[in-house]
Amino acid sequence: MKLASLKHGRDGRLVVVSKDLTRATDAFFIAPTLQAALDDWERLAPRLADLAEQLEHGSVPAFRFHEHDCAAPLPRAFQWADGSAYVNHVALVRQARGAEMPASFWEDPLMYQGGSDALLGPREAIVAADEASGIDFEAEVAVVTGDVPMGSDAAAARGLIRLVMLANDVSLRALVPGELAKGFGFFQSKPSSAFSPVAVTPDELGPAWDGARLHLALSSYVNGKAFGSPDAGEDMTFDFPTLIAHAAKTRRLGAGTIIGSGTVSNRDADGGPGRPVADGGRGYSCIAEQRMVETILRGEAHTPFLRFGDTVRIEMRDAAGHSIFGAIEQEVRAPD
Numbered sequence: 001m002k003l004a005s006l007k008h009g010r011d012g013r014l015v016v017v018s019k020d021l022t023r024a025t026d027a028f029f030i031a032p033t034l035q036a037a038l039d040d041w042e043r044l045a046p047r048l049a050d051l052a053e054q055l056e057h058g059s060v061p062a063f064r065f066h067e068h069d070c071a072a073p074l075p076r077a078f079q080w081a082d083g084s085a086y087v088n089h090v091a092l093v094r095q096a097r098g099a100e101m102p103a104s105f106w107e108d109p110l111m112y113q114g115g116s117d118a119l120l121g122p123r124e125a126i127v128a129a130d131e132a133s134g135i136d137f138e139a140e141v142a143v144v145t146g147d148v149p150m151g152s153d154a155a156a157a158r159g160l161i162r163l164v165m166l167a168n169d170v171s172l173r174a175l176v177p178g179e180l181a182k183g184f185g186f187f188q189s190k191p192s193s194a195f196s197p198v199a200v201t202p203d204e205l206g207p208a209w210d211g212a213r214l215h216l217a218l219s220s221y222v223n224g225k226a227f228g229s230p231d232a233g234e235d236m237t238f239d240f241p242t243l244i245a246h247a248a249k250t251r252r253l254g255a256g257t258i259i260g261s262g263t264v265s266n267r268d269a270d271g272g273p274g275r276p277v278a279d280g281g282r283g284y285s286c287i288a289e290q291r292m293v294e295t296i297l298r299g300e301a302h303t304p305f306l307r308f309g310d311t312v313r314i315e316m317r318d319a320a321g322h323s324i325f326g327a328i329e330q331e332v333r334a335p336d
């Protein structure tokens with residue numbers, strides 16, 4: 001089933017959305033919010049699934065679904081922890097700022113705790129105080145968990161993935177080096193992240209979901225121009241169950257925890273860092289990677305970071321070409 005939170009108060013209003021994303025029906029009589037549904041998932045998910053089936057059959061009142069009416073599926077979440085599962089991305093962004101990548105990054109996932117009190121809906125602007133802060137997007141896949149007991153291993157974590165969605169982990173590249181040098185991790189360099197209009201249960205993904213990875217291309221566009229379409233199932237060194245087990249190693253995770261994949265990034269067949277779309281490659285899911293590859297290939301970066309008025313679109317299509325989650329489409333703006 002496909003679930004969305006329409007803009008309403010702080011936590012949105014839960015709706016069930018049709019598979020083709022054209023219609024929706026209210027689910028508030030089952031659970032007022034997505035968090036409430038996740039808190040009592042075993043009891044409520046079957047009722048939501050029944051409602052989804054009735055929506056497909058046209059046997060419940062429905063209304064037109066508009067992606068721009070959506071908040072993030074979880075407009076505020078108890079936890080948003082973003083992994084870095086595509087080590088190709090980590091290697092490139094570190095190279096871009098002249099930092100070594102320890103060999104342990106291939107065996108031990110990187111993860112940071114993002115702010116989750118104000119997650120952005122799919123059409124909400126990226127507001128940045130300064131164009132010179134290196135405004136970048138990061139296209140990612142994310143999962144939402146049920147309650148995960150402390151110490152759960154990957155096999156247990158696999159069964160606790162409730163929903164899958166897309167994320168834009170907005171990053172301010174110029175702030176990263178100074179902030180990470182302090183040794184406490186990202187804070188100002190990671191403003192609010194945005195999420196796709198719809199979150200889906202894993203069964204909705206068919207064979208593209210193997211229980212641990214999503215094997216489909218994640219497409220990004222900047223100002224309407226294709227920027228990248230790497231496959232989210234390839235080069236994901238740490239799968240979602242492994243990332244969840246990592247997060248739960250020393251603490252339990254509450255239902256509604258969001259775990260991000262990190263920026264989706266593919267290597268070339270020869271192990272190289274891929275090529276930009278303009279050079280016939282799959283491109284990238286963030287500007288920093290493309291700038292690093294331009295530097296490697298041509299001696300300098302020429303793709304600018306985002307400026308006020310630019311737009312970023314992130315979307316994933318199924319094998320038949322249909323949008324699965326709806327699109328994240330954000331304009332970059334100065335504060336009002």
Ligand SMILES: O=C(O)/C=C/C(=O)CC(=O)CC(=O)O
Pocket residue numbers: 082083084085086089090093094097138169171176261262263
């Ligand atoms: O090391 C840096 O300069 C920046 C790293 C990231 O932004 C990585 C991140 O947020 C996780 C990821 O996308 O893999």
